[in-house]
Amino acid sequence: MSETNYHIPILVSEILDLICITEEGFYVDGTLGGGGHTFAILQKLSNAKVFGIDLDEEALKQNQERFPKDRFVACPGNFRDIENLVKTNGIDKVVGVLLDLGISSHQIDSANRGFSFQKDAQLDMRMSKQTNLTAKKIVNSYSREDLSRIFREFGEEKNAWRIAGEIVREREKKEVETTLELVKIISKVAGGKFLVKTLARIFQALRIEVNQELENLKEALQGSLNILVEGGRLGVISYHSLEDRIVKDFFKHENLSCVCPKVIPVCVCKKKRTLNILTKNPMVPSENEIKQNSRARSAKLRVIEKI
Ligand SMILES: C[S@@+](CC[C@H](N)C(=O)[O-])C[C@H]1O[C@@H](n2cnc3c(N)ncnc32)[C@H](O)[C@@H]1O
Numbered sequence: 001m002s003e004t005n006y007h008i009p010i011l012v013s014e015i016l017d018l019i020c021i022t023e024e025g026f027y028v029d030g031t032l033g034g035g036g037h038t039f040a041i042l043q044k045l046s047n048a049k050v051f052g053i054d055l056d057e058e059a060l061k062q063n064q065e066r067f068p069k070d071r072f073v074a075c076p077g078n079f080r081d082i083e084n085l086v087k088t089n090g091i092d093k094v095v096g097v098l099l100d101l102g103i104s105s106h107q108i109d110s111a112n113r114g115f116s117f118q119k120d121a122q123l124d125m126r127m128s129k130q131t132n133l134t135a136k137k138i139v140n141s142y143s144r145e146d147l148s149r150i151f152r153e154f155g156e157e158k159n160a161w162r163i164a165g166e167i168v169r170e171r172e173k174k175e176v177e178t179t180l181e182l183v184k185i186i187s188k189v190a191g192g193k194f195l196v197k198t199l200a201r202i203f204q205a206l207r208i209e210v211n212q213e214l215e216n217l218k219e220a221l222q223g224s225l226n227i228l229v230e231g232g233r234l235g236v237i238s239y240h241s242l243e244d245r246i247v248k249d250f251f252k253h254e255n256l257s258c259v260c261p262k263v264i265p266v267c268v269c270k271k272k273r274t275l276n277i278l279t280k281n282p283m284v285p286s287e288n289e290i291k292q293n294s295r296a297r298s299a300k301l302r303v304i305e306k307i
Contacts (some may be wrong), residue, residue, distance in 0.1 A: 007034055007036055007105050007293070008036065008292065008293060009034075009036030009037045009039075009040060010100065010285065010289075010293065010295070010296045010299050011237060011285055011289070011296070011301050012036065012040050012261075014283050014301055015037060015040070015098060015145065015235055015301070016040055016041070016044050016234075017040075017141045018233065018235060018278060018279075018283075018303045019096045019097075019098060019233045019235045019303060020044055020045055020048070020096060020302075021039055021047065021096075021233065022045075022048070022095040022096065022231075023045055023047050024045075024047045024048055024095075025048060025049070025093075025094065025095035025229070026048070026049050026050070026051050026086075026091050026094040026095065027041050027045075027048055027049070027050050027051070027095060027096040027097070027098070028050070028051045028052075028053065028082065028094050028096070028097045028098070028224070028227070029041070029050050029051070029052045029053070029098050029100075030053050030079035030082055030097060030098065030099045030220060030224070031053070031079065031098070031099055031100045031101065032052035032053060032054040032059055032063055032074065033054065033056075033059050033100065033104035034059070034063075034104055034106055035052070035062065035063040035066055035067070035107065036060065036065070037060075037098055037100060037155055038050045038052050038072065039066075039067070041096075041098075042068075042071055042072065044231060046180065046272065048071070048095075049070075049071045049072065049073070050067070050071065050072050050073070051073045051075060051085075051086060051089065051091060051094070051198075052072065052073065052074050052075065052078075053075045053077050053078075053079050053085060054074075054076070054077075054080065054283060055076075055077070055078055055079075055127040055128040055130075055211075056104075056107065056127050056128060057076065057128065057129065058106070059104065059106065059107075060074045060075075060076055060108075062106070073306060075089060075152060077098060078128075078216060078219050079216060079220040079223075080215070080216040080217075080219035080223070081178050081219075081223070082097070082220050082223040082224055082227065083223035083224075083226050083227050084223075084228050088229075089229060091227075092227075093227060093228065093229040093232070093262070094227050094228060094229070094232060095228075095229055095232045095233075096228075096232055096234070096235075097221060097224040097227070097228065097232075097233075097234045097235070098234075098235050098236075098237075099217075099224070099234075099235070099236045099237070099290060100237045101213070101217065101236065101237060101238050101239060101243050102238075102239045103115055103207070103241075104128070104211075112124075113125065113126075113157055114134075114135060114178075114179055115203070116179065116203075117179055117182075117183050117199040117203050119179065120178055120179060120180045121178060121179050122134075122136065122178060122179075123135040123136035123139060123176065123177065123178060123179055123181075123182060123206075124136065124171070124208045125203075125206055125210045125211070126210055126211065127211050131210075131211075133209075133210055134210060135206045135207070135210050136175075138150075138206060138209055138210065139167060139171070139176045139182060139206070140171050140175050140176055143168075144161075144164045144165055144167075144168045145164075147160075147163075147164035147167060147168070148160040148161045148163075148164035150205050150206070150208075150209045151163060151164060151201070151202055151205045152178055153205075154204065154205035154208040154209060154214070154252060155201035155202055155205030155273065156201060156241070156242075157201045157202060157205065159189050159190055159198065159200065162189045163165070163185075163186055163189050163190070163198075163202060166185050166186070166188055166189050167182075170185050171307070175302070182202075183199060186198060186199055186202055197248075204240065205290060207247050208242070210238065213243075214242060214246060216245070217243060218246060218250070220248070221234075221236070221247065221250045221253070222250075225254065225274060225275065225306060228306040229306070230305045230307065231305060231306065231307075232305070233278070233303060233304065233305050233306075234275075234303065234304050234306070235301055235302070235303040236301070236302050236303075237299050237300065237301050238299070238300050238302075239298045239299060239300075240298060244282065244300050244302075247302050248302065251275065251277050251302060251304050252277075253273055253276050254273070254274045254275045254304075255273060255274075255276070255304075256271065256273060257271060257272065257273040258271055259271050265287065271298060273307065274304045274306065274307060275304040275305060275306055275307055276304060276307055277302075277303075277304055278303045278304060278305055279301065279302050282300035282301055282302050283300070283301040283302075283303075284299065284300055284301075285297070285299055287299045
């Protein structure tokens with residue numbers, strides 16, 4: 001196993017301490033990416049195996065030769081199907097699951113993928129080429145109302161309606177094809193010191209819509225819980241408040257043993273508590289980690305134990 005030339009994975013020592021507590025069995029790395037967390041798990045636990053999932057064909061190719069074949073399985077797929085992917089590969093239960101959400105440094109740095117507003121590229125933003133919806137399709141075909149909704153809901157952008165209007169006006173003259181064409185349109189609404197943050201919010205919103213990221217996450221949380229052994233651990237690293245809220249609310253709900261309205265004196269819902277929350281507040285990277293890797297600055301890790 002070689003470690004050279006790979007990015008240091010985010011919150012790696014926290015992941016190893018909180019998730020990798022069982023010496024043997026399968027761990028699922030639901031977001032294989034550059035393989036940094038998988039590498040750390042395989043190195044810490046010499047008898048454990050990793051089942052690595054990623055949507056991105058390039059990420060899987062990158063890792064195929066990197067890890068010993070008897071300890072690592074690379075699986076193409078969407079983590080929303082985690083339960084199915086694991087079971088159809090002959091694995092019944094796993095001892096740990098990690099989801100390190102969002103896009104990898106490799107994806108951001110790849111000039112041709114269209115994820116970055118600093119690099120000129122076709123407006124694509126797909127994590128997997130198997131899907132048809134691209135950022136270009138969204139920008140050129142969604143109504144002003146729908147564009148505005150995704151900018152507001154997925155980007156928390158205050159100028160959503162005005163930016164959507166500007167896009168609709170410009171695309172009547174000419175189809176919007178590239179990242180930098182979109183940047184130019186957005187900069188008509190949000191100039192000066194606000195521009196970079198606005199661009200980040202709009203690009204985030206488009207990426208979430210293209211890849212259906214929030215829906216995927218909701219399904220992956222339930223699927224992950226279903227495949228864990230009792231005492232098994234699930235950790236999720238999120239990078240923005242929309243993801244973190246979904247994770248927090250899911251864990252909170254599963255931590256309850258009753259969801260009956262307060263006016264009912266005796267429980268009738270028969271709900272069972274399925275997990276213990278191990279991180280009352282999310283864990284965040286140290287200042288030192290953020291200094292070494294600026295992408296870590298918005299990371300939040302929440303971990304649970306299945307009961
Ligand atoms: C932040 S990176 C993971 C980095 C990785 N932990 C490492 O140490 O290198 C996120 C990865 O998850 C993948 N991904 C995002 N959404 C996914 C999904 N729904 N199903 C499978 N993989 C997904 C992306 O393609 C990307 O490679």
